[in-house]
Amino acid sequence: MLTAFNLFVVILFGVLVVGSLLPLSSSPHWFIRGWDYPRVQIVAIAIVAIVAFLAVNVVVGRPNRVAFSVMIGLALLIAGWHLFRILPYTPLMPTQAKAWNPPADAVESDPHRLRVLISNVEMENDQFTRWKHVMGDCDADVVIVAEVDERWQATLEELKSAYPHQIIYPQDNWYGLAMISRLPIIDSELRFLVQDDVPSIDAMIEMPSGDRVRVVGVHPRPPEPIRDNDATARDAELVLWGEELAKDNQPIVIGGDLNDVAWSQSTRLFLRLSELLDPRRGRGFFNSFHADRRWMRFPLDHVFHSTHFTIRDMKRLEHVGSDHFPIFIDLQLEPAAKEDQEPLDKKASDAGEADERIDRAEEDLGLDVESVREATTE
Structure with missing residues (x-):
């Protein structure tokens, strides 16, 4: 024995x-x-x-x-x-995105404050009231919602009095996406960078201070055995967003269910390419999936931001009936902090890794990368 x-x-x-x-x-x-x-x-x-x-x-x-x-x-x-x-x-290591140091005269209604909620609601989930209650308690300015179908579209439209600015693209394939905001959406575009049935939302939002922030909502297709999907589409989408956002010097927030963990090759490559910050570093895992299985929890829902922002708060919210917990982040637009916050160091191999992922998407998915890249410069 x-x-x-x-x-x-x-x-x-x-x-x-x-x-x-x-x-x-x-x-x-x-x-x-x-x-x-x-x-x-x-x-x-x-x-x-x-x-x-x-x-x-x-x-x-x-x-x-x-x-x-x-x-x-x-x-x-x-x-x-x-x-x-x-x-x-983990909190054992230093933070990458610095905490906001409030002045003595700080007020709750600071016009430079931006609260963002990321929530994969799970398309089959019908606990609409429960989700609205949790979402209302966090008092977010912008909400990015994944797996939106027509039922969830109706739920979001019920919130128009509080969130009058809405971009909703419902689908019944688990890749419907929405962005609702109580702040004005000055401009927006529905983007399909890699696959025709997997959208992203690219929006320009005006804060009460008058500053404009580019907010991007994403939900790439994951590698998983049931449908025999590999990581080609997800990895290519992250590379394309990383390359595009690196060219943009304005305040940026990108979030959603990335179907990828914070420490993976693909996510770390995205962060090096984009030069954005990961607020999880030095703060905790904030495991968002699986909400019903404690032994199988991973950080799949992310918010990344440019060095224009510091962190007021970040937390995982309560169970909303989905297999994902919502992730909430409270940001402070503080451009002076740019000098104190360092993105991940670039590697000599980054360009080669990015090209490999793009070449694979061109070959396996028929992706026309040049057309995608040209569209980002228009």
Whole structure:
């Protein structure tokens, strides 16, 4: 029995090692990209497994120093590798986006304040009243809503008295998208950067101060096994947005369900390309999915912003019946803080990685990248 248990632990560690190395590949296959997600869970499994291995062998009375050393070494390597990736998103590390330092005369109705809510409502979810209650409590200025169908469109339209400015594109394919705002939307465009059935919303919003902020809502298609989707479309969309937003020097906020974790290759590449900030760094995971499964939670819903903003507050909101928790961020437009906030350092390999993702989308999806890029310069 001891031999069978030890064999199970050895096989488990072998799987964890292979799974830990797979995301180093540039392959977009869902099985490979999926190993980017459960880094916290892998650390926990490695710790539990090594403790169980040591305890069982000691209790049985057949300790083997060589086996112990090898297994402890593997556990440390596995845990250390994943902690290296996830620690920047914990309060143990310094923040990337700085906290707002309010002056003595600060007021609640500061005209430079921008509150944004990101919410994947889950198309099948019918708890409309519950969602409206949670959304109303957070008092957001702009709400980006993913998985909007005609039923959710009707719910959003009921909020027109509070959110008179609305861009709603309902679909029954889980990729309907909406942006509702109580601040004026000066200009907007529905964008289809990669796929004809996956929209983004690109809007210019005027704050009470008169400043204008470019707010972008996104929800790229994820890599997942049920429909055998790989990461090609998602990765290409993130690259295209990263390249475009890097050319824009005005205040920017982009958010939505990215179907990607904060520490993945694709998200980190997007941040290096766009030169935007990730407010999660130094603050916490803010795991937004899966709302009903504590053991399978990942940070999939994101808000990134330019260095024009500092952070008043950021939090995950209550359950709204969806498989995603809403994510709320309270921003302060503070252009003077630009000098104190550093985007991720660019890498020499960034251009090559971006080109590889774009080339793959051109080949696999028939994407006309030059047309997309030309449209962004018009």
